[in-house]
Amino acid sequence: MKSMKITLGDLLGSGSRAITRYTGTLLAVFVVQTIVMLAAMFATAMVLANAFAHLPIWDDAVDGDLVSLVVCLKFARGNFLACSSIAFGAILLWSLASWFLAGGVYGVLAQRPEGRAETARTFGASGAATYLTYARLALCAVPGWLLAMLVFALCSGFALQKVQYALTVSDLVGPLLLAIGPALLVMHVMMTVVDYARVELTLRHDSHEPGVIATYLRTLGFVLRRPLTLVHSGLGWLVFVAITLGYGYLAHNRPMYGATGAITLFVIRSGVSLARMAIRFGVLAGQVDLGGSRPLPPRRVEVKAPPKNAG
Amino acid sequence: MLGRTCLAGLALTACSSGHGPARPQHLPPLDKVPALRGGGAARSPRIANYKLDAKLDPSSHMITATETLTWTNTGASQVDMLPFHLYMNAFKNEDSLFMRTTHGEMRGAHATDSGWGWIQIDSIQIGGVERATAISYPDDRDRTVANLPLQQPVQPGQTIEINFKFTEQLPEVFARSGYKGEFNLVGQWFPKIGVRVGTPGAEHWECQPHSANTEFFADFGVYDVTLTVPNTQVVAATGVLVAASDVPGGLRTLTYHAEDVHDFVWMADPYMVTKSGKATLEDGSTVIVRVVYRPEQESFAARHLQAAIGAIEKFSADFVPYPWSIMTVVDPPPDAASGAGGMEYPTLVTTAGDSVLARPGVRVPEFVTVHEVGHNWFQGMLASNEPVEAWMDEGVNEWADSHVMAELYGARSSVIDWEGFTAEYGALSETATEDPANIPSPIATAAFQFVDNAAYGEQSYPGTNRALTTLERTVGTSKFMAAMKAYAKQWAFKHPTGRDLFAALEKELGENLDWYFSPVFEQVGGMRLRVRSAECRPTHPPRGVFGDGTQKKIVTDTDAPTSGAWNCDVFVQNTGVIHVPVDIELDFADGSTQREQWDDHGERAWHELTALHSSRLVGVRLDPDNKISLDVPIEHQYRLEGDGAASLRAGARIASWAQTLMQLVGP
Numbered sequence: 001m002k003s004m005k006i007t008l009g010d011l012l013g014s015g016s017r018a019i020t021r022y023t024g025t026l027l028a029v030f031v032v033q034t035i036v037m038l039a040a041m042f043a044t045a046m047v048l049a050n051a052f053a054h055l056p057i058w059d060d061a062v063d064g065d066l067v068s069l070v071v072c073l074k075f076a077r078g079n080f081l082a083c084s085s086i087a088f089g090a091i092l093l094w095s096l097a098s099w100f101l102a103g104g105v106y107g108v109l110a111q112r113p114e115g116r117a118e119t120a121r122t123f124g125a126s127g128a129a130t131y132l133t134y135a136r137l138a139l140c141a142v143p144g145w146l147l148a149m150l151v152f153a154l155c156s157g158f159a160l161q162k163v164q165y166a167l168t169v170s171d172l173v174g175p176l177l178l179a180i181g182p183a184l185l186v187m188h189v190m191m192t193v194v195d196y197a198r199v200e201l202t203l204r205h206d207s208h209e210p211g212v213i214a215t216y217l218r219t220l221g222f223v224l225r226r227p228l229t230l231v232h233s234g235l236g237w238l239v240f241v242a243i244t245l246g247y248g249y250l251a252h253n254r255p256m257y258g259a260t261g262a263i264t265l266f267v268i269r270s271g272v273s274l275a276r277m278a279i280r281f282g283v284l285a286g287q288v289d290l291g292g293s294r295p296l297p298p299r300r301v302e303v304k305a306p307p308k309n310a311g
Numbered sequence: 312m313l314g315r316t317c318l319a320g321l322a323l324t325a326c327s328s329g330h331g332p333a334r335p336q337h338l339p340p341l342d343k344v345p346a347l348r349g350g351g352a353a354r355s356p357r358i359a360n361y362k363l364d365a366k367l368d369p370s371s372h373m374i375t376a377t378e379t380l381t382w383t384n385t386g387a388s389q390v391d392m393l394p395f396h397l398y399m400n401a402f403k404n405e406d407s408l409f410m411r412t413t414h415g416e417m418r419g420a421h422a423t424d425s426g427w428g429w430i431q432i433d434s435i436q437i438g439g440v441e442r443a444t445a446i447s448y449p450d451d452r453d454r455t456v457a458n459l460p461l462q463q464p465v466q467p468g469q470t471i472e473i474n475f476k477f478t479e480q481l482p483e484v485f486a487r488s489g490y491k492g493e494f495n496l497v498g499q500w501f502p503k504i505g506v507r508v509g510t511p512g513a514e515h516w517e518c519q520p521h522s523a524n525t526e527f528f529a530d531f532g533v534y535d536v537t538l539t540v541p542n543t544q545v546v547a548a549t550g551v552l553v554a555a556s557d558v559p560g561g562l563r564t565l566t567y568h569a570e571d572v573h574d575f576v577w578m579a580d581p582y583m584v585t586k587s588g589k590a591t592l593e594d595g596s597t598v599i600v601r602v603v604y605r606p607e608q609e610s611f612a613a614r615h616l617q618a619a620i621g622a623i624e625k626f627s628a629d630f631v632p633y634p635w636s637i638m639t640v641v642d643p644p645p646d647a648a649s650g651a652g653g654m655e656y657p658t659l660v661t662t663a664g665d666s667v668l669a670r671p672g673v674r675v676p677e678f679v680t681v682h683e684v685g686h687n688w689f690q691g692m693l694a695s696n697e698p699v700e701a702w703m704d705e706g707v708n709e710w711a712d713s714h715v716m717a718e719l720y721g722a723r724s725s726v727i728d729w730e731g732f733t734a735e736y737g738a739l740s741e742t743a744t745e746d747p748a749n750i751p752s753p754i755a756t757a758a759f760q761f762v763d764n765a766a767y768g769e770q771s772y773p774g775t776n777r778a779l780t781t782l783e784r785t786v787g788t789s790k791f792m793a794a795m796k797a798y799a800k801q802w803a804f805k806h807p808t809g810r811d812l813f814a815a816l817e818k819e820l821g822e823n824l825d826w827y828f829s830p831v832f833e834q835v836g837g838m839r840l841r842v843r844s845a846e847c848r849p850t851h852p853p854r855g856v857f858g859d860g861t862q863k864k865i866v867t868d869t870d871a872p873t874s875g876a877w878n879c880d881v882f883v884q885n886t887g888v889i890h891v892p893v894d895i896e897l898d899f900a901d902g903s904t905q906r907e908q909w910d911d912h913g914e915r916a917w918h919e920l921t922a923l924h925s926s927r928l929v930g931v932r933l934d935p936d937n938k939i940s941l942d943v944p945i946e947h948q949y950r951l952e953g954d955g956a957a958s959l960r961a962g963a964r965i966a967s968w969a970q971t972l973m974q975l976v977g978p
Contacts, residue, residue, distance in 0.1 A: 029978060037970045045955060045962030053953030056930070057945055062957040066727075066734055070742035075945040083962075087969040091976065098977035105978050165645035166667040167607060244971065252731075262959040269967040276974050284978065 006290050011232045014289045015282025018109055025108050025119060026281045029101050030274055033094065037273075040090040041266075044083040051076040099138070103130035105281065106202040109288040126202060133201050136212040137194065144190035152183035192233045193223050195284070199291030210297045222294060229290060236283035240276050247272045330605075333493065333543035333581035338563070342551035344636040346570040348596055354634055355531030355571040355804035358383050359504050366539040367497070367579055371480075372490045378475040378501050381532075384465045387511040391464040393473070394518035396529075398499035400454040401521045402428035402482035402489070408453040409486070412523035412759075417486040420650040426483025432502065434476040435459065455521040457502070475502050484650035491647035498576040498656065499527065506530050506806070508696070519698040524758040524767040526690075526697035526704075529573040531804060537566045540579050547603045547639045548577035549659050571634065571804060572657035573694055578603065578641050586612045590623035592632050598623055604642035611665040611676050615640050618677040621719040622684040629714065629792065630688050630799035638687070640680060653679050655686030672729035674720060678736065681719070682712050692803045700809050701758040701767065702832075706775020707812075710783075713737040713776065714792075737780060737940070744773045746943050748837030748887055754778060755809055755832040777940035778831045784938035785891055786820055794819030826912045827891065831941065836888030838942035840933055842949040843882040843917065847928045849873040879928040883909060884917040889941055897922055898930040906935075927951075 019026060052058035052072065061068040073080055107126020113119045155178055162175035197212075197219040204210050223229045247269075347354065365376035384390050401409035404427065415422035435442045446457045465471045479500060482489040488498040505518025506528055519525055537554075540546060542563040550569025557563050569575060583603045590598040600619050604612040619640050627633045639659040643651045645666075652663030660683035664676035689711065690697065690704035697704055716725035716736045724733040745765075752761045754770045761767040783791035798807075798815035813828045830836070852871040857864050883895060890913035897905045897920065909918040922928065933947040 033970065033973060033977065036973070037966045040969055041959075041962045041966035043962075044965045045959045048958035048961055049953065049955035052958060053955055054950055055945060056948040056950055059954075059957040062961050066732060067738045067742050071943065071945050074742070074746075075943070083965055087965055087972075090966070090969050091972050094973040095976050102978035161646075167611070167645065167665055168667055172667045240974070262956070262963045265960060265963040265967070269963070269970075273967075273970050273974065276971075280974065280978060 006228070006293055008228060008232060011228075011286030011290060014285045018285030019278055019282050022108055022119065024116065025105065025123060026278060029105065030277050032097065032101065033273070033277070034270060036090050036094055036097070040086050043086045047079050047082045047086070051079045099134035100127040100131050102198060103127040103134055103202060105284055106130070106198060106288060109285050110203055110292070129205055130198075130202055133205070133212060134198060137197055137201065137216065140213055140216045141190060141194050144193065148183050148186040148190060151186050152180065155179050155182050188230065188234060188237070189223065192229050193220050195233065195287050196223055196229060196291050199287050200294065200297070203288075203292060204297055208297050215297070218297065226290075232286055232290070233283055236279055239279050243272060243275050243279070330582045335542045335561070336545055338555050338557060339546070339552060339565070341553060341555060342599070342637060344551055344599065346551050346568050346636060347634055348598060348636045353571060356385060357532045357571065358385055358530035360532040361501065361534050361536070361575065363501055363534070363536040363575070365536070367495065369493065369495060369541060369544065369579065372495060374479040374481065374497065374500065376477055376479065376501065378477070380473045380475070380502070380504060381470060382473070382504055383470045384467055384507070386507045386514040387467050388514050389464040389466050390507070391461050393459045393461065394505040394516050395457050395459065396499070396503040396505065396518060396521070397430050397432070397455055397457055398503070398521050399428050399430035399479055399488070403454065406452040407455065408450070408520050408522045409455065413486065415485070417523070418649055418653070420485035422485050423483045426489070428480050428482025428489060430477055430479045430500070430502075432457070432475060432477050436474045437461070437471065450520060453520050456518055477502065484647055487651065487654050489650065491644065491650065493581055494644050494647050494651070495579045496576070496641070496643065496647070496651040496661065497578070498654070501575070503529055508806070517696060517699070519759065522759050523764055524701065524761060526701065526758070527574065528694070528696045528698060531571050531573050531694065534569045534572060534575045535566070536575055536577070537564060538577060539564050543581045544579040545581065545583040545603065546577060546579050547583075547601070547641055547659060549575045549657055551637055569658060574656050576656040576659055582606070586616055588616050588620050590620040590633070590638070592624065592627045594632070598633055598635070599637045600640070601637070602640045602642060605644050608642055608665050611669075612642055614671075614676050615642055615662050615680045618680040618719070619684050622681040622715055625715040625718050626685055626688050626711065629711070630796055631692065631803050633687065634692065638684065640684070653683060655683045655690065657687060657691045660684055660686070670729055672727065674716070674726050674728075677720070678712070678716060678726055681715055682708060685712050685715065688799065693799060694804070694806050695808065696806065698759060699757045700755065701771040702754050702775040703807065703809060703812065705771045706754070707779065709740070709772050709776040710779040713780070737776060740773045741777060741940060745769050746837065747774055747777065747941060748839060750774070751835055753833050753835050780940040781891060781938065782824070782827060784936070790820060830889045830913070834888050838885060838887035838889045838939065840883070840885045840887070840893060840939070840942045841946035842931045842933065843884045845879070845881045845928060845931050845949065845951055847877045847879040847951070850876045850878045850923065875925065877924050877927050879922045879924060881920040881928070881931055882917055883920070883933060886916055887942070891939060891941070893934055893939065894936060895920060896932040896935045897928055898932065899924050899926045900929050901926040
């Protein structure tokens with residue numbers, strides 16, 4: 001077991017190296033996501049065209065006329081509900097698929113295969129090996145999400161009246177932070193715990209066959225004792241949000257980015273999504289490095305393979 | 312620890328809104344102006360005149376008062392009973408008609424378990440004779456109307472004087488009148504006599520009990536009101552301040568005088584400040600405009616002041632000049648706004664809309680002020696019977712507000728002009744409301760007889776706005792505005808009915824409008840205008856077999872080729888009950904258009920257009936100039952060939968948002 005002091009700089013370096021070294025893996029996962037997104041796009045387009053193909057008012061609505069948009073929403077509530085369901089279905093499908101994809105990414109980042117064939121084999125084997133484990137981990141994480149919701153309910157209850165009667169932005173900022181800040185913090189901790197638990201389950205799967213619940217609880221302690229884990233993943237989310245808001249700012253009132261042409265929209269927004277996915281990929285790489293530096297879990301089985309340590 | 316963190320943060324934010332203890336206020340300066348702008352003769356018959364003397368205890372929110380009512384029988388029949396509104400009893404208990412019909416909720420504000428209100432008559436004297444025990448209540452569960460039988464009838468032309476003593480508890484405000492914290496809005500607070508209506512010789516009393524959707528109806532008169540309050544209170548009231556003095560015990564007496572009004576309201580609050588301005592009318596005379604507000608609402612007070620000044624100037628120019636010397640706008644504290652805000656009284660209105668979301672350019676505060684000030688015309692001067700014909704003031708005012716907002720803030724951005732988003736009030740209000748064809752109560756329904764509160768709101772406000780807007784655009788805006796101005800001049804300081812409005816419009820517009828008024832205001836069903844079918848076929852000489860025997864000839868497509876022209880048939884239908892002239896425009900592939908009008912006043916529910924044209928028909932537009940507000944316009948434009956490009960763009964946007972969420976849950 002190595003004893004090493006890993007810094008934030010090391011984790012950021014791991015991330016950038018992983019992105020350049022395993023660009024193909026990143027792009028492969030992105031392509032799968034894009035396929036799901038395209039399927040959702042064409043399905044919603046068909047549902048909307050069914051209602052509006054012959055009605056020019058819909059063109060005005062899509063191009064930003066608020067009154068036309070409200071009229072169309074009221075006219076075809078069922079169609080818009082169907083579009084929401086399609087989007088929700090795509091997100092749900094992706095959630096289920098991501099257990100495999102995350103397992104594959106963690107496996108590649110941990111084992112560092114060389115060459116496309118080896119990388120693909122490692123990706124598939126790791127994803128398949130950890131799929132059900134990640135599914136059980138998702139169930140383990142439910143109490144954490146419930147805790148976040150409880151915190152949100154409590155804090156927003158305290159702050160509700162202040163928000164309701166706020167007259168200026170400064171009146172609003174304090175109560176809003178009070179309402180959502182603690183819940184966001186709890187959510188961030190829970191998401192980081194899940195990430196590091198996945199790392200542990202991937203790294204120790206063959207050598208230790210760790211239990212899911214025990215891994216989750218040990219990882220909770222690890223994350224709370226190592227603030228670096230929260231800072232690193234928090235930085236990743238901040239950049240994720242900054243990219244999103246930055247695109248929103250650039251697209252605002254600029255029809256070339258926001259309003260004209262499905263192909264143009266698709267290309268520009270795909271670029272934004274790829275940038276965000278690259279950030280997540282880099283964060284996962286750092287997590288594999290830091291997770292690999294943890295003490296081994298106590299339970300041991302007959303060693304089938306040597307423990308996987310990063311670095 | 313988390314709980315303590317939350318509490319600490321809350322404490323910090325809570326501390327920022329305190330006002331400290333109430334302090335004695337300077338004696339307010341008198342309004343050295345007459346109650347009527349420019350003084351002069353009475354504008355109304357002054358049937359019901361009130362002298363009131365009231366004392367407020369702000370700690371208990373109780374009022375003790377005396378009232379002298381002088382009422383004149385201007386009818387042709389004698390009167391042997393006087394009915395009075397005791398509106399404050401609407402808040403007495405859950406048995407009141409008001410509480411039963413509102414379920415203790417109005418416009419998002421809720422009644423509280425401890426904040427009941429009531430009015431108790433301690434004494435009624437006529438000619439020195441005590442008559443309090445003679446009072447009866449038509450509905451003993453609901454004591455918002457009390458009847459007082461007279462020992463001597465009041466003959467036509469006679470005047471009677473009645474003296475009251477009463478005690479009143481203000482409720483915690485959720486429906487116009489009451490207190491919230493240290494803010495007191497005292498409205499509908501004194502015994503108020505009903506109105507004699509009907510044909511001469513057959514008059515009857517109009518004095519409806521107070522329910523969820525009914526507002527108010529009263530005669531014009533003169534009000535002299537003396538208010539005694541602690542000297543820590545800032546007071547605003549109807550009319551002009553004619554006397555002010557401090558009295559022992561830390562109290563202050565303020566006397567207000569108002570002429571040719573039909574109500575008196577007042578506000579008392581220890582923390583309010585005032586901002587003033589002047590509205591200038593077309594004849595050069597001015598109206599003092601004041602906004603009374605709490606200091607933390609300073610930025611909104613400036614907006615309300617500008618809106619009020621603009622509204623007085625525009626309404627005066629468009630209809631009749633504002634007749635009084637002063638207009639006061641009370642901006643309630645945020646926690647009282649949903650209960651006390653957004654209400655009209657002669658010369659004093661309460662506004663609302665102050666919120667962090669109402670950024671400059673999101674003109675909700677301005678709109679509320681314009682709307683309430685506008686009520687000083689529609690209901691304040693043109694004093695229609697609100698319980699029976701709510702649309703006459705609410706809906707007509709909504710229509711007028713659309714014009715005034717457009718004049719003040721621009722036609723396309725009258726209510727929203729923010730971050731590139733613009734919206735005109737009328738169009739936005741139409742989109743936010745229900746399709747008129749789906750509402751089972753017509754516009755001209757008594758307020759207390761609508762199927763539900765939602766139908767009352769939809770028909771009395773935007774429904775009437777749509778109806779008047781459609782008529783206006785059909786006959787022409789300048790003609791219609793001139794007709795409404797004539798109506799306002801004819802009926803100011805009287806009690807117009809819907810029939811009076813229709814008669815005035817028919818007279819000014821010079822045509823019988825029964826084909827419009829009856830279905831639009833008195834029937835259910837709305838309009839359902841759409842393109843039923845549209846198709847084009849290439850033209851050619853007739854093909855087939857012609858002639859008999861030896862002269863039989865077969866004409867084929869080679870013999871009779873297409874001529875290059877198109878024969879187009881369009882069927883338009885209206886399956887609603889309302890039929891107005893509809894402009895129909897056909898758009899052809901070569902860019903040309905052809906327009907005609909369908910105007911049969913409802914004889915048939917469909918109309919056919921045919922066109923022989925050199926290029927194909929590509930689209931049909933119904934009502935291309937947007938004259939018709941009575942129908943949902945979704946199907947007013949139709950293209951023959953389907954086009955999915957916009958749907959694909961929308962699909963790309965929706966999928967992109969879904970992808971953002973996928974990236975939050977995925978690797």
